[in-house]
Amino acid sequence: MALLSLIIALLFERYFHTGSSEEREKFSNAGWFVSYQKRLASSFGEQSWFKGWLAEAILILLPVLLIFLLFESLEDGFLSSLFSVALAVVILVHCLGPESPRKSLRGYFSDIANDDEQGAYEHAAKFAGKEADDWEQTQRMVSEAIFTETQRRYAAVVIWFVLLGPAGALLYRLLDWYLANNPEGSLSAPLKTVMDWVAGRVSALAYLLAGDMASGVSRIKKQFFNLNVGGMELIEATGVAAIGPILDCETQQKQKVAENLCALKLTERTGVILFAFVAVMSLLGWTFF
Template identity: 30%
Template sequence: MAATLLAVIVALAVGHLAPDIATGVRQHGWFGGWLRWLNAQFPEGSFWRGRHGIALALAVPLLVVGLFQVALREPLWGFVGVLFAVVVLFHCWGPRDLDLDVAGVLDAPDAASRRHAASRLWAHAAGARMDGPSLVEAVFRNALRRWFGVLFWFLLLGPFGAVLYRLSVLAVERDDTQLAHETAAGARAWLALLEWPVAQLMTLGLALVGNFDSVMAAWREDDAFALHGDLLGAAARASVRSEIAEEAADYAESGVSASTAIIEVFGELPELRDAMNLAWRILILWLAVIALFVVAGWVG
């Protein structure tokens, strides 16, 4: 737990203070080359081109990481293993700093620059949308895939879990690997399975740090617990709407119109700014829980 807390602090600090260095270190081009090599080796009808083929792509790098994780657990009273864990989590975090990407959208001087900056929040730039609900969903999807997914699986499985999640995301988000249709479908299903518990815990955190009633309303929907459901996105949109409405109501009591209050408090993209604030609150809550476990372990 202490190593996890240290690794997250390092990842956040370096990513924010030296984003170019962090992005340069977090390069995963080798995985795209590995996927293309597998494409070239296996013909149609092979295991690789089936629904479970993604397991073949993940097996080799995960075996290497797992062996290092086991081998480095004991040397120098575990210090080498802790260092390895910090390095792996830092490498799997991001790869870009979410806070800086959102700030780039908010600080853009014109509509064209704003759309270009917003494209960094989508895996494929052509899919970028500038409406408020889409931006909220994009922030939380990126928070899940850049922060919380890596953190959750690192907590459960150590460096092995962080690499497992990051490579699973890369297999789905890369647009230059030309995966077979069945392989790509299997990769999406596998990633959905990995992200389901993370999304549920993020939604719980959102209920605690945001508008509880709005989040609970989203949780009561019929498909809230479905593997491919949109629970997190729905809860985030509802919570952001409630937060903005409450802020506008507070200003309205002092004689300021709601539309003027929203622009004065949040700027031109109120949903985006509020979504980023909520994502930070959830992360701080998660880190606080981890810190409590660390302190309890020391006391025990």
């Protein structure tokens, strides 16, 4: 059912991305999680035990546990299977996105086409969350952000959906939302690090298959099994190294952002490989859901 759920969720993604970003964000915003967090804080915030890792565990793991128990409680049968698939699709669509990196970079590419270098720098800084000193650094910064944002918004969610079912996808997204405002979380930060480490290795292998394997392997062979190398760090290194064979895929007119355009193409090709990975895992019965 994991493969069927993913196919339906991706069809929804394709439909939403043809419309406005606001329409898509309605299905992936963290509004309910913020309200839930405020409700818990108002109810138990003054309690001495509601602090640190225990408060984070209740906040993040409780919804995940409820989803897990709900799926585990469903009996075999057509209606139960139909409900399971429908609920899994809802959770997946909620956890994916809310916007593809290609769509997020429309303003950046538009500014480049219009020779608005300052506007391009501003769009690049907004997308990557940091600034660069010159254009070469800016283009590399955007490429690295393309890989990490694709991982955060899509690949990691899909990988944990396969490994732990809908509860795994939800857990990853809740950690991502929580850490956006609480980066020093005593429980959430190390848990997210572990999840990124695992998902990053799976995605790195997919990038090697989709791009320049020789260059990628030589770049990351010492980092792949290193526990101190984070998942996002590995993704950046692998993605940049694997761009090699498609770097000439753009026309001369687009040379100024050729690396960025090829990075987007590489993430899309990698997505196909990850989809094939889900298909094989599902057909072999090795998925959790």
